[in-house]
Amino acid sequence: MSGFNRGEVIVCSEPYAHALGTEYRGLRCDHCFKKSDDLKRCSQCSFVYFCDKNCQTRGWGLHKLECKYIMSAKQKPLASIRLISLVLLKVKKYGMDNPFEEVLGRKMSFGTLMSHSKNIIKSKMSYQLMLTLMHEISRYIGPANVPDPEEFAETFGRMRVNGFSIADDNDSEVVGCGVYLGAAVFDHSCEPNAEVVFDGVTLYVRANQDIPQRDINHVFVSYISQLQLSHNRQRTLKELYYFRCQCIRCTSPLYDDKMIEMLIDEKEAEEELRKTKERLKKLEKMMDQHANLSAIEEECRKEIEIQNNVLGSTNIYRIKTLEIAFNVCIKLKKWIDAISFGKLLTEPYRFIYGPYSRHLGIHLFKIGKILLYYGSVTEAEDVLTQTEEIMKVTHGDQHFLYQDLLKLLAQFQK
Ligand SMILES: [Zn+2]
Numbered sequence: 343m344s345g346f347n348r349g350e351v352i353v354c355s356e357p358y359a360h361a362l363g364t365e366y367r368g369l370r371c372d373h374c375f376k377k378s379d380d381l382k383r384c385s386q387c388s389f390v391y392f393c394d395k396n397c398q399t400r401g402w403g404l405h406k407l408e409c410k411y412i413m414s415a416k417q418k419p420l421a422s423i424r425l426i427s428l429v430l431l432k433v434k435k436y437g438m439d440n441p442f443e444e445v446l447g448r449k450m451s452f453g454t455l456m457s458h459s460k461n462i463i464k465s466k467m468s469y470q471l472m473l474t475l476m477h478e479i480s481r482y483i484g485p486a487n488v489p490d491p492e493e494f495a496e497t498f499g500r501m502r503v504n505g506f507s508i509a510d511d512n513d514s515e516v517v518g519c520g521v522y523l524g525a526a527v528f529d530h531s532c533e534p535n536a537e538v539v540f541d542g543v544t545l546y547v548r549a550n551q552d553i554p555q556r557d558i559n560h561v562f563v564s565y566i567s568q569l570q571l572s573h574n575r576q577r578t579l580k581e582l583y584y585f586r587c588q589c590i591r592c593t594s595p596l597y598d599d600k601m602i603e604m605l606i607d608e609k610e611a612e613e614e615l616r617k618t619k620e621r622l623k624k625l626e627k628m629m630d631q632h633a634n635l636s637a638i639e640e641e642c643r644k645e646i647e648i649q650n651n652v653l654g655s656t657n658i659y660r661i662k663t664l665e666i667a668f669n670v671c672i673k674l675k676k677w678i679d680a681i682s683f684g685k686l687l688t689e690p691y692r693f694i695y696g697p698y699s700r701h702l703g704i705h706l707f708k709i710g711k712i713l714l715y716y717g718s719v720t721e722a723e724d725v726l727t728q729t730e731e732i733m734k735v736t737h738g739d740q741h742f743l744y745q746d747l748l749k750l751l752a753q754f755q756k
Pocket residue numbers: 384385386387388389390405409410
């Protein structure tokens with residue numbers, strides 16, 4: 343067998359340690375992160391929740407490390423503190439090399455992960471941040487469980503470099519965070535040939551195109567948001583991962599040019615772009631401050647009207663404005679408007695994220711569903727058929743979202 347086929351699972355990884363986001367406590371299971379109205383509390387700490395006996399038994403291996411500390415903690419720990427503490431306690435109990443995951447011949451354990459600990463210690467800001475964290479963790483699990491700063495930097499660094507936000511793909515929320523050994527083996531590219539997708543807390547890395555070599559060195563995932571210009575991506579990569587990306591999108595100016603494409607004269611373009619960015623910042627601030635949705639929608643409309651004759655379709659500031667408009671219209675249940683804004687995002691997403699990306703699949707799925715219930719059934723069938731083709735690759739036919747999609751598609755067969 344040579345190479346990976348598009349849609350093939352390259353790695354399937356269960357978390358080494360994971361913690362549910364603090365705001366989801368009591369709403370989702372602490373083990374599998376699924377939503378439930380009938381969760382059972384841990385009988386000892388009464389702090390974490392499980393779906394049922396099954397999740398409790400499967401989650402106990404990890405939870406038993408923390409349960410007694412949670413029980414005696416005056417102030418219950420936040421998710422980030424819980425996660426680092428779990429890792430510290432796990433490493434203390436089983437060592438750095440256990441457990442391990444084998445990925446295409448490479449053995450991955452917590453000890454094999456990159457830590458960049460020297461860089462953390464060298465940077466005054468990172469080091470201060472780390473000391474504050476150590477202090478808080480020491481109050482939670484006791485000083486005896488917290489190693490000296492140098493050793494702590496090894497754990498802290500590994501988690502900073504290799505931590506994953508766990509997304510609930512259904513509504514694109516981040517519901518928790520985790521460390522995955524198998525998935526940590528891949529390098530980054532701003533034009534990745536593999537997608538990271540979660541099904542509950544199980545992480546899948548799937549090829550989004552045919553990859554000729556069956557070799558981990560030829561598989562790339564994206565560590566960061568692709569919806570930013572190369573200098574911003576480079577800054578994030580340097581700050582968090584300490585390297586300079588040399589991928590095609592970072593070395594060829596063509597991509598940045600398209601991401602700030604303007605429809606007007608070069609002389610005016612710079613000034614117009616500056617003004618656009620300023621107005622977009624205001625819009626984003628309104629979103630952050632949960633301003634009145636109708637007011638945001640009104641502003642978006644005005645903004646998009648201006649942009650129509652000024653910004654190219656793949657301009658990231660236009661994409662970001664359309665994203666706000668799309669989401670606000672969904673919240674306002676203005677379906678027809680949501681459809682028209684959503685459609686304007688489809689082609690730009692294909693350019694930014696690639697034709698078989700999780701991002702594009704989820705986006706088309708949303709539009710297809712809205713079309714089905716509030717728009718045109720014929721068009722819905724077309725969009726959902728496109729969605730199926732993408733999600734079969736990015737999510738696979740066993741994923742719950744893909745199964746939901748099949749149920750919708752079955753209606754058209756009648
Ligand atoms: Zn407990």
